[in-house]
Amino acid sequence: MKSLEGKTVLVVGVANAHSIAAGCAQAFADAGAEIAMTYVNETAKPYVQPVADAVGAKLLLPLDVEAEGQMDAVFAAIDARWGRLDVLVHSIAFCVAKDLHGRVVDCSRAGFAQAMDISVHSLIRMAQLAEPLMTKGGTILTMTYYGGEKVVDHYNIMGPVKAALEGTMRALAVELGPKGIRVNAISPGPLQTRAGSGIAHFDELIDAARSRAPEQTLVTIKDVGDVAVMLASDGMGRVTGDVTYVDGGLHVRA
Structure with missing residues (x-):
């Protein structure tokens, strides 16, 4: 029997086949879970559809977290199909380029508010909607980065956002x-994803990660997905409120 046979999983944040969220969706599908996925808009859907097909997603739904009513509709669809949710993977973050590439001290009020709303408050809203569906407990996972703990060059305003x-x-x-719902964060090392490529000097960040990590190799989306499955498994039933690093040991270097 596969480790998550019969579990229902909602994966939010797949942009294309190279996304961290895509790696998570595949790992959960390989573990026997039934998958629901979202896409941000019709422009993005053609890039997300192949991932949904590959993992046999039972639901593929639109979700722009800034669009009124879409998040409620996603969770209503999950309730209608399964009547429950076992795992939620929150893998979304956003900041407009002007504020992402500028100094923290120069970040605009509107840019900061939008980055916090999409990257952080969306997790609160999803947890609120997931709570009544996790009737027998569950797992909520979100994606963070070491830049939320220490100042990483060029990560700029996303550092404070990840700290939040x-x-x-x-x-x-x-x-x-108390309801048996565990909430954890995964902190991957730098990955070659579309989101990552939006960071200034990202190639330098990748090269530094490869050379400085004790394992001297880059993390893959499969590595992150495998850890997500582990954190959702019964064997991790007493682990909550924690950050799990998937970075080849990079975070231990001074």
């Missing part, structure tokens, strides 16, 4: 713990 995400994750873990 990690704080939110811990608060949700405490509030939802």
Whole structure:
């Protein structure tokens, strides 16, 4: 029997086959789970559809977290199909290029508010909608980065945003713990994804990660997906409110 046979999983944040979220969707499907996925808009759907087909997703639904009503519709569709949700993977973050590439001290009010809303408050809203569907407990996972703990060159305003995400994750873990809902964050090393490529000097970040990580290799989306499955498994039933690093040991280097 596969480790997550019969579990239902919602994966939010697949942009294309190279996304961290795509690696998670594939790993959960390989573990026997039934998958629901989302795409941000019709322009993105042709890039997401092949991933949904590859993992045999039972639902593929539109979800722009800034669009009124779309998030409610996603969770209503999950309720209608399965009547429950076992795992939620939140893998979305956004900041407009002007504020992402500028200094933190120069970040606009509107840019900061949008980055926090899409990257952090969306997790709160999803957790609120997932809670009544996780009737027998569940797992909520979000994606962070070491730049939320230490200042990483060129990560700029996303550092404070990821710090807020990690704080939110811990608060949700405490509030939802009595219902058997565990909330954790995964912190991958730099990956060659579309989101990552939006960071200035990203190639330098990749090269530094490859040379400085104790394992001297880059992380893959499969590596992240495998850890996500592990965190959702029964064997991790007492692990919550934590950050799990998937970076070849890079975070231990001074």
